[in-house]
Amino acid sequence: MTGQDFPEPGPFATLSGAEVDLGRLRLRLVAEAERESLLDVVYRTVDAPVGRLLLAATRRGLVRVAYEVEGHDTVLATLAERISPRILKAGGRLDTVAGQLDDYFSRARSGFEVDLDLRLASRFRLTVLEHLREIPYGSTASYAAVAALAGSPRAVRAVGTACATNPLPIVVPCHRVVRSDGGIGRYVGGDDAKRALLRLEGAI
Amino acid sequence: MGREPFEVVVERYGPMVLRVCWAVVGPTLAEDAWSETFLAALRAYPQLAPDSNVEAWLVTIARNKAIDQLRAQSRRPAPTERLPESIRWEEPDAGLDLWDALRRLPRKQRETVAYHYLAGLPYPEVARLLGGNPASARRAGADGIASLRNMLAPSAREKGPR
Numbered sequence: 001m002t003g004q005d006f007p008e009p010g011p012f013a014t015l016s017g018a019e020v021d022l023g024r025l026r027l028r029l030v031a032e033a034e035r036e037s038l039l040d041v042v043y044r045t046v047d048a049p050v051g052r053l054l055l056a057a058t059r060r061g062l063v064r065v066a067y068e069v070e071g072h073d074t075v076l077a078t079l080a081e082r083i084s085p086r087i088l089k090a091g092g093r094l095d096t097v098a099g100q101l102d103d104y105f106s107r108a109r110s111g112f113e114v115d116l117d118l119r120l121a122s123r124f125r126l127t128v129l130e131h132l133r134e135i136p137y138g139s140t141a142s143y144a145a146v147a148a149l150a151g152s153p154r155a156v157r158a159v160g161t162a163c164a165t166n167p168l169p170i171v172v173p174c175h176r177v178v179r180s181d182g183g184i185g186r187y188v189g190g191d192d193a194k195r196a197l198l199r200l201e202g203a204i
Numbered sequence: 205m206g207r208e209p210f211e212v213v214v215e216r217y218g219p220m221v222l223r224v225c226w227a228v229v230g231p232t233l234a235e236d237a238w239s240e241t242f243l244a245a246l247r248a249y250p251q252l253a254p255d256s257n258v259e260a261w262l263v264t265i266a267r268n269k270a271i272d273q274l275r276a277q278s279r280r281p282a283p284t285e286r287l288p289e290s291i292r293w294e295e296p297d298a299g300l301d302l303w304d305a306l307r308r309l310p311r312k313q314r315e316t317v318a319y320h321y322l323a324g325l326p327y328p329e330v331a332r333l334l335g336g337n338p339a340s341a342r343r344a345g346a347d348g349i350a351s352l353r354n355m356l357a358p359s360a361r362e363k364g365p366r
Contacts, residue, residue: 010353014294015223021290022222029243033246041209085250087211088211088246
């Protein structure tokens, strides 16, 4: 490329320098995309006592809850790859779950009533996630107990993996699974987050 | 590597596309052209080859949507000119002055300066978009910029017919 090819603003200085605020245009894009069923994934963040959480939903329901330590950009890139790159930041579909999370963290709610899209978990991990929802608010279960619930009593390590890769932490309560020896066990959001959730629920 | 979330595309190229639309169709139709562009881009995005030049792809779509807007405008009564609210001019008159100059350029020059100077497409890309060869695109760009400089020079604005 020659020097002449390098664009300089010249007469466009006023236009190049003008501030562009896409807020209104983005809202319009989201509304039109939603109307034409072109929005495969929407996301937003919420600020919670355990840090900023990323919430993502498909048309089927909530598909991902991610802690900041997981890297929200990385999580979105993975959603683009595994579900669809048609991803936009938009409230709408996620307002209900965001409100329920607020209630949960202020102890006004003990469970979540939102549609879930569990497509990111498969086979045994999916079975484990389904059984996690049977552990009541305020109580805990051991990895071994969950393995038994899931019908594979010897698959204790696989339960650990299923919890560590839970696409919907908090909403699907993998934080209620602890070690049989009384240890708290590892957590996708970090040990502190797990302890904070169990304290919030009065389980420890 | 797969494609990035479309949100990243809007964030990265949204302002550039709005400036390009503004320069090609003017203040009144720029936001409609932008919206049509990104809706069409969102529709086609999953089929875009992962190693594509996203910027050139978006400008190609924006050009088609801009031309649609111009055609539709010629079929309906001209609405009153208004500045799109999404662009914040330091002095609102600067925007109107610039559009007043741009609209007097032949369309090929106007498009060329938009795609080269605002979108940053090199002349061979501009030529691919508009037809013709890189040399003629370069000439159209140089002529367009020279005319704009003339029309926007303070002396021209004082003396010239408006």
